[in-house]
Structures are given as structure tokens and as C-alpha cells.
Amino acid sequence: MAAIRNIVILTGAGVSAESGIDTFRDAGGLWEQHRVEDVATPEAFVRDPDLVFRFYDMRRAAIQTKEPNAAHVALARLDREWPGELLIVTQNVDDLHERAGAKRVLHMHGEHLNAWCLACDVRSRWTGSLIDRPPCPRCGERALRPDVVWFGEMPYRMDEIFAALREADLFVSIGTSGAVYPAAGFVRNARELGARTLELNLEPSQGTAWFDAARHGPATRLVPEWVE
Numbered sequence: 001m002a003a004i005r006n007i008v009i010l011t012g013a014g015v016s017a018e019s020g021i022d023t024f025r026d027a028g029g030l031w032e033q034h035r036v037e038d039v040a041t042p043e044a045f046v047r048d049p050d051l052v053f054r055f056y057d058m059r060r061a062a063i064q065t066k067e068p069n070a071a072h073v074a075l076a077r078l079d080r081e082w083p084g085e086l087l088i089v090t091q092n093v094d095d096l097h098e099r100a101g102a103k104r105v106l107h108m109h110g111e112h113l114n115a116w117c118l119a120c121d122v123r124s125r126w127t128g129s130l131i132d133r134p135p136c137p138r139c140g141e142r143a144l145r146p147d148v149v150w151f152g153e154m155p156y157r158m159d160e161i162f163a164a165l166r167e168a169d170l171f172v173s174i175g176t177s178g179a180v181y182p183a184a185g186f187v188r189n190a191r192e193l194g195a196r197t198l199e200l201n202l203e204p205s206q207g208t209a210w211f212d213a214a215r216h217g218p219a220t221r222l223v224p225e226w227v228e
């Protein structure tokens with residue numbers, strides 16, 4: 001096998017599950033407690049903004065009580081020590097990769113701890129609640145929304161992701177069900193662009209057949225083992 005220099009790592013909710021953050025599609029996950037169309041679409045936000053604000057205010061408060069786990073720590077170490085190109089593309093809106101010390105992190109579905117002002121289009125760090133319609137710190141308008149990517153919206157920084165996939169020798173997918181596009185298609189893109197592909201997940205994902213190799217088990221065991 002050719003030497004590996006450039007790595008793209010895609011992470012999903014499974015990487016944060018053992019930190020106590022709910023996944024979406026597992027038993028007891030967020031989509032069992034809330035209908036997607038009620039809380040994670042632009043239409044839902046127009047129809048019932050208070051419901052959407054409550055959903056995100058609750059999760060924004062919760063993540064601030066959670067800590068990175070051994071999978072985040074192992075990935076941060078890899079990021080620190082890997083001499084080649086490396087990009088952690090996360091679908092997660094928590095900040096646990098960064099709090100573990102990772103630097104090369106791209107949040108394709110946005111960040112809980114940001115608010116996006118629909119009046120001035122500026123994003124600002126936001127740790128409090130949004131339901132009381134606080135003013136934007138930049139323009140003063142009361143037009144803030146959670147800075148997350150809902151169904152039907154374009155994920156962030158797709159050009160940078162595809163540039164990294166084009167250069168990748170190895171694509172690793174960790175803790176994601178492979179149910180949501182375009183992220184679910186990255187394994188196929190990476191393969192077609194010549195990378196080797198590895199899945200690390202609790203169970204086979206929907207895209208598992210696309211991977212050259214797969215290991216199944218909890219991220220806190222699999223990721224440190226892989227990084228070693």
C-alpha cells in the first residue's frame with residue numbers, strides 16, 4: 001500500500017456519545033424525542049420558532065456540562081503529531097474536538113456555541129439562550145438563530161472539504177450512521193478520488209459496504225487503538 005500522508009477524518013454523533021451527548025438515530029436518540037421536521041428545518045423555524053429555540057437552548061446548555069472523551073483526546077493527539085495534511089470534518093455541533101485540543105477541525109453542520117444574525121449575517125460566540133430574542137452583539141437587531149445546518153440547507157465549507165478529499169490518501173469515518181447527505185457520500189467520493197477508506201463505528205453504518213476496512217465497537221476503544 002502506498003504511504004499515507006494526507007488524512008481526512010469524518011466524525012459524527014457516535015464520537016461524542018460516550019461523553020453523554022445524545023446521538024440522533026440510536027434508540028433513545030434525539031429523533032425519537034423530537035420530529036425532525038418540527039425542529040431541524042427552516043420551515044419549522046418559521047412555523048414555531050419558540051419550539052426550535054427551546055430545543056437548541058436545551059442542547060447548548062447540556063453540551064457545556066460535558067467533557068471530551070478518549071476518542072476526542074486520541075484524535076487531538078493525532079492532529080498534533082501527524083506531519084502530513086489532516087482535516088477533522090465533523091458533523092457534530094458540539095465543541096469537544098476543540099476542547100480536547102484538536103486544531104484542524106471543520107464544522108460542516110455548524111456549531112451550537114455560535115449564533116447567526118439574520119439581519120447582519122454575522123456569526124458570534126453564543127453560550128446563553130436565544131428564546132428571549134437577545135440583540136445581536138454586532139448590529140443590535142433581535143434576529144439571532146442557532147448557527148446550525150438544517151435539512152434543506154447547504155452544509156458549510158464544502159469546497160474546502162472536497163479539496164481535502166481530493167488530496168486524501170486515507171479517509172476515516174467515525175461514529176456516524178451514514179444516513180445524512182452529503183456527508184454520507186464522502187466515503188464514495190474519497191474512494192473514487194483514490195483514498196483508502198476505514199470505518200470505525202459501533203455497528204455497520206448504512207454506507208459500510210463502501211469501506212475497504214471496518215472495525216465495530218465503542219469509539220473510546222476503537223479510536224485510541226487506531227491512533228496508536
Ligand code: BJW
Pocket residue numbers: 011012013014015017018023024025026029040091092093109148149150151152153154155174175176177178179180181182200201202203204205217218219220
Ligand atoms: C457510536 C457510539 C459509540 C453510537 N461509538 N459509534 C434523499 C436522498 C439523498 C439526500 C436527500 C434526500 N432527501 C433529502 C436529502 C438531503 C438531506 C438528507 O441527507 N436527508 C436524509 C435524511 C436522506 N440533507 C440535507 O438536507 C443537507 N443539505 C443538503 O443536502 O444541501 C444541499 C441542498 C441544499 C438546498 C436544497 C437542496 C439540497 C443538510 C443536512 C443537515 C443535517 N443537520 C443535522 C442537524 C444539525 C443541527 C443539530 O444538531 O440539531 O445534522 S441532522 C443530524 O444528522 C445532524 C448530524 O450531524 C447528522 C448526522 O448524524 P450522525 O452524526 O450520523 O448521527 P446518528 O445518530 O445518525 O448516528 C450515530 C452513529 O454513531 C450510529 O451509527 C451509532 O451506531 C454510532 N454510535 N454510539 C461509536 N459509543
